[in-house]
Amino acid sequence: MPRETPMDQPLISPAQRAVADAFERMFELSRAQPAPDLAARLDRLSRLRALVQDNESRFEAAISADFGHRSQVETAIAETLFVLVEIKHATKHLKKWMAPRRVATALQFMPAKNRLIPQPLGVVGIISPWNYPLQLTLAPAIGALAAGNRVMIKPSELVPRFSALLQELIAAKFDAGEITVTGIEDEIAKSFASLPFDHLIFTGSTRIGRLVAEAAGRNLTPLTLELGGKSPVIIDRSADLDEAAARVAYAKLLNAGQTCIAPDYVLLPEGKVQEFADKLDGRMRGMYGTNPDNSDYTSIVSDRHYARLEALAADAAAKGAKIVQLAKPDDPAWKAKRKFPPTLVVGATPDMTIMQEEIFGPLLPIVGCKDAGEALSWINRHDRPLALYWFGKDAAARDEVLARTVSGGVTINDCLFHFTQVNQPMGGIGASGTGAYHGEWGFNNLSKLKPVFYRSPFNRLADLYPPYGTKIARLQKMLRFMS
Known part of the structure; x- marks a missing residue:
């Protein structure tokens, strides 16, 4: 045909x-x-x-x-x-x-x-x-x-x-x-x-x-x-919060969060939510300051995407989240340059739009969990992510997360860098690719990768041809012995 x-x-x-x-x-x-x-x-x-x-x-x-x-x-x-x-x-x-x-x-x-x-x-x-x-x-x-x-x-x-x-x-x-x-x-x-x-x-x-x-x-x-999808960060009880805050802040704000493997939300023990949010806020201010003219900070690609991020933050605030921002997104100085201020959404809940779709911008929800099991359940209830990040010093807790989650890739005690390993594959799974x-x-x-079989003239494959007779019985016996 x-x-x-x-x-x-x-x-x-x-x-x-x-x-x-x-x-x-x-x-x-x-x-x-x-x-x-x-x-x-x-x-x-x-x-x-x-x-x-x-x-x-x-x-x-x-x-x-x-x-x-x-x-x-x-x-x-x-x-x-x-x-x-x-x-x-x-x-x-x-x-x-x-x-x-x-x-x-x-x-x-x-x-x-x-x-x-x-x-x-x-x-x-x-x-x-x-x-x-x-x-x-x-x-x-x-x-x-x-x-x-x-x-x-x-x-x-x-x-x-x-x-x-x-x-x-x-x-x-x-x-x-x-x-x-x-x-x-x-x-x-x-x-x-x-x-x-x-x-x-x-x-x-x-x-x-x-x-x-x-x-x-x-x-x-x-x-x-x-x-893409929603790539989680798990902060274990054993993690150094200062170290984690610095590394998460960098990974989240690279390219103003417009990165498919950017941290999309953070799960950590309930008692450490405010402390970690404060450390993140401090790191973000230290990296980029509060001036929209900072040449190190990238703009959002279009007005439509900027408006979408504004809507995510407004929806979360209306549903009870605490919004921590370096500046207001509707500030003319920021909006004119399409620079969306780094934003933390503290106390995000599943009913918020920001927890239901990929963010692709400099907003980071922070969610408190009673224990590691709750964090794992949260991740496993949703589509398998393109990336997963874990911070901590407890090897047993780390290995439990690696064993019980499936994702496109993982970086331990940092973010993004599994993507840069030229000897490792980059790819998702399920809804992430x-x-x-x-x-x-x-x-x-x-x-x-074409498989090619080179027949040897000394091989007895011809014994498989009809008429079968007694020779096939001997060959069957030999093949069963080898199987």
Whole structure:
């Protein structure tokens, strides 16, 4: 049966038709040309590294303009350096990753052999988010290019300056058949996931992730979904509250809380709630002060998102929470710059909207629990989180939490840093995502690890052929003995 191409589907705009044409060209190239060798893949990674290094200041300026203000240091550390480390790691290990892998052969098939041979999937689509546009676009692209794939990227419409810059630079460094960046028009966003990619990577909200999965499912397109959710912090009785407050404050306010693995709420013993809130408030003031002109503090990406955060805080206050803020969000000096003041929601309860949806901003609910069991029950009643953070010195309590919770990743006595481990996979579970990437995990995820069995001329597999007679009885006896 002939393959149905995107051009067979009714398209409603020239932009959609252009994207479908670009996909079709890539698809045909991926089938017509052999898998790129090591030298070709290393060359692509080298060009990507040069693109990032040579345009670091341009990326920083574009991202800051899209946000209203983005801390230059945060862009350098959380985006540029992260991407460069990923490229260096892939370049160093790519020859080993590409090599056929020895696999044990069962005794009854000896002296045959098994191998796993990594092969490119073909065309990989990437739908990237706005919150870390450089990192969350190029990190999965690194894995895709290392695996020998061709890549199509759909950036977020919320960062148009970054998207236009990336499109310009990619077009200058790469052939359109290697990697291409589409536009950000609404109709492209709606149709991109419907293209029959060999693999599709989406990073964004759980709500949009469901729509992407539905569209991709019509083509049986394999998915990597990097979603979000509510990532908890557990403060054990044995924790150093000063240390925990400093580390939670940093992780929560990085990128003004617009981080998919940011701490979303804190669970700790009831008797320590106010003490910890006071320490957090002090740390936040020490880090960012009370001046909205502080260049270290990042703006909220849009007026709509700012208003959503205001509504979360107002709803919590109306339902009895104590709101602790460095300033008022409706203060013209803060609102004009879309800088939402760091906010603690002390005594949050399940009926508050802030405890029911991902916050994605600098608001942090604090919830008191009678004991560790109540904290675990709270977490396990809800969707499995993308990240979980635990603070304390009691190893038994730590191991109990690790054994009784399931999450995308965990950092102990800090936050965020499991994500930065290039030898560890990054991925969610359930509503927080599926699949993983980073380093070799990304290479494997975006390769077909093809099993190959090499038959030996000395093996007696022919004894399985009819007519069976007495020889099959002897063979059955031998196989039962080996099983």
